[in-house]
Amino acid sequence: MSLQGKKIVLGITGSIAAYKTIPLVRLLTKAGAEVRIVMTKAAQDFVSPLVLSTFSHHPVWIEFHEGAIWNNHVELGLWGDVFIVAPASCHTLSKMANGLCDNIVLATYLSARCPVILAPAMDEDMFLHPATQRSLEMLRSYGNTVLQVNAGELASGLVGHGRMLEPDEIVQHLIENTFRGTKLTGKQILVTAGPTQELLDPVRYISNFSTGKMGMCLAEECYLQGAEVTLIAGPLQVTTSIQGIRQIAVQSASEMEEACLNHITSMDIIFMAAAVADYRPLSISNEKIKKSEHTSTLLLEKTNDILAAMGSVKKAHQTIVGFALETENEEANALKKMKEKKTDFIVLNSLKDEGAGFGLDTNQVTMYAATGEKKVVHLESKMNVAKEIxxxxxE
Known part of the structure; x- marks a missing residue:
């Protein structure tokens, strides 16, 4: 998930939790954001401006003036896509609520025209005090977002609520909420992902090398574009930190078929990215099959064609995207699959493309539309490929 190109202003105040801003800045910049930092004088007692400057690649502003140079907090407040105050101490929250402006963090806050996110950090008694709760309520009424606090061991040695959210939780909030897109707002999306497992006996199964990465990236991208997402997945080797994605776990092709057909009615777009087994054992042994000296014959039967079943019942307003992994006659086989399964699009993967395929973080695909259009996505991260798809x- 990405914050590529986002401009983030980070305000740091005097709290022991200020040490967490070092990993926070690293996570933000790693996600592609540009970070500018302002901090109070008291914050310097807990975290080094030099370290923050090193990781943000920009000077850290502490004073309104540095020699003959004026640090333009108004310009900074207008520059940012979001202003995060983390940690937001009890003292600073009270000042913000009442419009005081005696340091560069407060001045930047009052100048900001972008969304403001506050991450409180203090002892539980301070956090629960009526004065603090009144300040937080006032700040919410101004349109600011106040993040929850975590419970745990506090700087006082007590255990309770008041811990600032962890850096990864703050970044996750930015991605899932602040910068969530709107292209798919109001749309219901179904994504299938991963392999299926067809049991042979209690300890063995037939499957494939799919990890579910591509399908998971599609589910995440749709969610980040504003959709309500249902992910029907076989046994995955990947996870998502996005709690808003509804996940339905299945094992076999028949379970995936049942889940898909049960949910298709309410869906607007369906991405059939799972690598479903084409065959399953004709019978499942109730006991472990013992090795013998003789050659064994395994009888297989075809599994139902889930993509064809979905295509046969789809409504005019629905869009189905199929996926084809091919090793020969790639384009011809993909186009044939799109026509026979009655899909609106088909996404072709070729195992002959270096850097594409199961278990890798990159992919290269060719997308075909039933209307005749074609687009090639050259080797990129699977998250970027999902965005392209x-x-x-x-379009």
Whole structure:
């Protein structure tokens, strides 16, 4: 998930939790954001401006003036896409609520025209005090977002509520809430992902090398574009930190088919990215099959074609995107699959493309539309490929 190109102003105040801003800045810049930092004089007692400057790649502003140079807090407040105050101490929250302006963090806050996010950090008694709660309520009424606090061991040695959210939780909030897109707002999206496992006996199964990465990236991208997402997945080797994605776990092809057909009615767009087994054992042994000296014959039967079943019942307003992994006659086989399964799009993967395929973080695909258009996405991260696929479907 990415914050590529986002401009983030980080305000740091005097709290022991200020040490967490070092990993926070690193996570933000790693996600692609540009970070500018302002901090109070008291914050310097807990975290080094030099370290923050090193990781943000920009000077850290503490004073309104540094020699003959004026640090333009108004310009900074207008520059940012979001202003985060983390940690937000009890003292600073009270000043912000009452419009006081005696340091550069407060001046930047009052100048900001972007969304403001506050991450409180203090002892539990301070946090629960009526004066603090009144300040927080006032700040919410101004349109600011006040993040929850965590419970745990506090600087006082007591255990309770008041811990600032962890850096990864703050970044997750930015991605899932502050910068969540609107292209798919109001849309219901179904994504299938991962392999299926067809039992042979209690300890063995037939499957494939799919990890579910591509399908998971599609589910995340759709959610980040504003959609309500249902992910029907076989046994995955990847997870998502996005809690808003509804996940339905299945094991076999028949379980995936049942889940898909049960949910298709309410869906607007369906991405059939799972690597479903084409065959399953004709019978499942109730006991472990013992090794013998003789050759064994395994009888298989075809599994139902889930993509064809979905295509046969889809409504005019629904869009189905199929996926084809091919090793020969790639384009011809993909186009044939799109026509026979009655899909609106087909996404072709070729195992002959270096850097594409199961278990890798990169992919290269060719997208075909039933209307005749074609688009190639060259080797990129699977998250970027997912973005390309979603945008192509929406064109």
């Amino acid at each position: 979603v945008n192509y479907i929406l």
